Amino acid sequence: MSGTGTFAFTVHPRAVLREDMARVWRPLGLVPEAVYDTALRRLPVPPVTMAGVQIGGERVGHVVLVPFGARHLLTAVDEGRRRVSRAVDRAVSLGADVVGLGALTATVTAGGATLRERTDIAVTNGNAFTAAIVEDQVRMLLPHVAARSGRPHIAIVGASGSVGTAVTKLLARDAGDVRLTLIARTAPRVRTLADAVANDVEVEVAHTIDAVRDADLVVLLTASADTLLGPEHLGRGAIVLDATQPRNTAPTLAAARPDVLLIDGGIVTIPSLRLVGGDIGLPDGRSYACFAETAVLALTGHTGHFSVGNPTLEQVDAVRERAASLGHLGFRAADPTSFGRPVALESRTAVLA
CATH class of the missing domain: 3.40.50.720 (NAD(P)-binding Rossmann-like Domain)
Structure with missing residues (x-):
């Protein structure tokens, strides 16, 4: 896979904050839920590089945690957008060519539309x-x-x-x-x-x-x-x-x-996928499709934004073709x-x- 790009994928704590924070560092799971709810809302916690991504035995990307829970993202949209933007800054600093917006980080950015003006990194919401x-x-x-x-x-x-x-x-x-x-x-x-x-x-x-x-x-x-x-x-x-x-x-x-x-x-199967240093709630060899889209774009050398806002059927067909070209790595619907x-x-x- 030499000569292809690298990527970053943004995630956030979901329904139970302490469970997902423990994925970053196990002792964080001991912190009471109410403490996280208050701290993540009120403190300017920076984004966290929570895992490295390996596919085919090579390091190809990073998982970046946006320190804002699902409820926070749904109710404090402006602050959520600021936090996602800082996570994209982190992706740039890591040298990523493409950043994918996971779960509600896509929702609060209108499917990535609020990041459309960025020229320092390609953005995709993974929806195609x-x-x-x-x-x-x-x-x-x-x-x-x-x-x-x-x-x-x-x-x-x-x-x-x-x-x-x-x-x-x-x-x-x-x-x-x-x-x-x-x-x-x-x-x-x-x-x-x-x-x-x-x-x-x-x-x-x-x-x-x-x-x-x-x-x-x-x-x-x-x-x-x-x-x-x-x-x-x-x-x-x-x-x-x-x-x-x-x-x-x-x-x-x-x-x-x-x-x-x-x-x-x-859910997508990528048999050689390994996350180093953290996880996103799935076992090795499986990913969410939005994550997989980000990886497909990077590994096939895509440049420029891709799925921003609503994907077209042409984009769906195009990313399917790119995934098929990586068939030796998997990138298909999981059992x-x-x-x-x-x-x-x-x-x-x-x-x-």
Whole structure:
């Protein structure tokens, strides 16, 4: 891989601050949650280089922690943007050619749009490859969906968002015999999206999460601070593909609904991937698709910004081609897991019997 670029990927503490801070240094997990909540909001804590990234046995990147929790990023957007900008500065100082925006660091920067004027580093939000991997996972799951009507019903929660829009268009491009329900709070935007794909697939629009009740497959693509997908929302035997970080599924869902299958969404296999000095909540050899997109761009020598704002289908196709050129390293949808544990889809009918 000599002659290719290097990258940095930004992350942040998720729902439980002490758990993710312990990934930086184990003793930090002993600090009370309330202390972190106050300290990270009030103190100008600098970004932390929490891990080095190795792929194919070579050091190719870094993971940079933005010291601001998920709740902070969702409620204090201006401060969140400042902290992400400082993390990008750190990426530049590390010599990275590309920086990827992980989880809510993409959300608070409007998908990287607030960083568009930077010329010292290429920026990507990772949403093009995330959409590609989610589509691959949907098509992998469809043969195992127990369709109530004989025709699979797919609900896309967060359809008007960056990834949701791309996934909707990808599924409509080769729809087959399915129907879609697009769920989003932004009525004009989701209506426009539905109109754009109506000639290719049967589609309807809804604005509350209750609309997933009749869906055979729920694709969860939005992290909301006040609405979690819970056991009361789902029909019997539903499959949920949860591609949110932090998770937007209620903690009680798996235990309360053993008939429901919850699949980890947006996960990519890169067998030689190793993080040195820290981790991002996944085992060696697996990454989130937004991380993988950043790596793909760097390892194939991409220059300039890539996914900023909403990715186009052309960008999805382009990053797929780049990933395919690195096929010897993996960069494909991982085998299905639920909370990190392997799932045997073929045995699912026994659960529903």
